[in-house]
Amino acid sequence: MPLNVPPTINRIISGTAAERAMFHHVCQCTITEFGNVALLSRLWSHYIVPLGYYSDSVKHALIALGSSHRAFVGDQHHRHHHGLVDTKSYEDLAVQQYSKAVRAAAADMQNLTPVTVRTSLVCCIIFICFEIMQGRYDKALQHLRSGSKILESISKAAAGPAHPSSASPAQKCLAETGTRYYFQLCDIADMFACLASDAAFLMEEGEVIPDLSFYWRVIGSKDVSEPFSGVDEARYELYRVEQALGKALSFSFRGKAPISWTAFLNLPEESLPQGDEWFEEWTVARHLFDVWSARLDSYGKALATRDDVSDKELWEAQMMEFIRKDWAMLIKISEASQSRPVHRKHFLELIDEAEVLVQSDSGGKEQPPPVFTLAADVIPRMVFIAAFSEDRDLQDRAIRLLYAMRRREGMWDSRELASVLQSILAARECDGWDREFEKVSLPRLAGMLQSLNLYEGGGTLPLATLVDEEASTQ
Template structure:
């Protein structure tokens, strides 16, 4: 059972994030120091009691709770937490409501923006006094990312992410302040997962370390871990390296210029993903798990199987190559049971407030991948139904927007099926290789611009449409 943040070590046994300052308040006084206005106290209270519990999603993580101590001595972090708490409360209160109390929402939004500006100003002052303060900078960066996700400003959020990754990459390769090393290392896994999320969202895969990892040189020993957190961390690393490989060979496969080295690297990554699966099954078969843990286990299996399908098709230029893995797609949709989807549609910490936002990527991305890359009618339609049912956001991923884009992909692709000739899958010429949601909106209708990339006559064709995605 999750509990509210109180400043003590949480479920993972980790203490609050430490800084070089000795000004540490007593846990019970966290919300009282620098009390501020009623609006500030309300937003900070919402962050502590709800946001910190809901951002991790299905996986328990006390990182957000452990920001309390840092916020007590860093104004930039405190103002950023207040801004995020305010925006998050607005999102949970208004985003799924047809009729919005405009004046109330506008006033709250202005307050959040004011706190956001205070956070950036405080951060600039902090860096002017100590340009090497990496911890404060990257924690503020994470809070800014979460705020932009909540506002729906995905590109701005990913710009913040790029800045944070650059800072961490330079920090890893340069001299480190010993006082911050251990606590900055605690934040790295959050950025590694964000890097994975960004890549899956269509942005270039980012290597957190300046030296590019060659899959062929990765350790050949059996992939092992001693618990679900370790399994998750291991899989995130494998997904990130796989995404870097997939993006690196994209142009070569489209030009039919795949090399023997590409095949070797693909085979190496496939073996590592299958080793992870074997180790994971050995781990999960050793004991009984609670229902939330069972859901986490299923989610990790879905992630592993989805990236494996993508990897196995990464050197084949035709979209029909995905048809070779329809049995795998069916396995994934069968794992995404109604009970699992219901747990995301009604996500709520035990005894807590329900939420339809998670900072972490969880189920939306793999189910969307299923809907656009599997051309078996009943599978992709069931995936779209799941996306609508979840009606939630996970970082940059919006299940409703994803469902609407996937529906349009289905219509465009299935228009090419010749039922009279016995076809039941779309032909290659009508298949969509990529669907990209643009920032542009129609000047009068407000509809979102979406680009669909296909190859109907051996030549690339881009189709642009304005769609209602909200």
């Protein structure tokens, strides 16, 4: 993977003691919580953070993110103040540094070069994380879409025009960027696609960014007996599987196909509907899942024979097994010939495993510190159980776990979602509540609960920012 900035994360950056401390916080605390998301921990540590030593826009963006994250986790977990005495001090520094980063990024784009194009993409990634930390999900989505459009423009420029002499200077710059730094852009595009996929499942409105398949790497081994080389490869292939399944499901677990999937799958081969894009998407996604699942089995067996397995690698393997079990259940539901309730034991197993994973990730602490990570792994599964199990004991247990885990996985905030789900359960007891209301997405439900004065959590709901005012009243 060609990277053009050396990973010099131990160097001292210029700035005040507080700025240097927050830059260090990003390196040592913030990005370590992001997890092994499709090789993206490497992207942060080997490219994004080192770029902060050379680019003012990236440096200030990282300091803003570090300050915001420090305010999020609280002082009790990091006691070295460096002149910042309380949460408000961190928040003020975050806002100040964010403004500097935006101004520097705007100045960069006035001088379009392959360097400034890539620093702009990196700033978009950091701004997405910053806005999520600030609870401004709508702004995070804007940065997500802006960066994705830049990537789309690069791919189009790299693929044409047929006559380079007719290309504008901007097109030539984008084409050069796409040609010379393709593999680096693949990592960046993966970051956007991962964040977009998790956001799409939350919003349930289909894909939220343009097609970035120009940057897809060749899929890994299709030999079901070949174990993954490590958690990085397993995570990357899982991300591709979830994208494919998400696209086939329109990024909604509640969508209904006009004909049951089992009816399709049981048709004789010669009578399969030709040209049916949905069927093709589903069969491809299903095959990717089956291959990934078989390779995960092989990987698990290989891990069992090793003596040098780290706690982190073991935890990641357990997390992927948890995700595999959830997808297998959803696929079984979707392919059933008729709608059937999920057996209670499947939900119980998922909650049990989620509790173990969260406790293990927090080091077994009774009062774990808040966690901000980029991969929406645990929270969506607990939300699904709380929203759709129709078993009040299971719902209450899932909501209690969401409250207790204090996690923010991308735009999925466990405590915010727990309070929304609790409000929905309470609203069901009100005369003015119609269960038909619950057919909309969680962001729309959040806006509806607020507008009907049925939200019991108090304060504002960042979720509701994902729906514009006009849409939320329809």
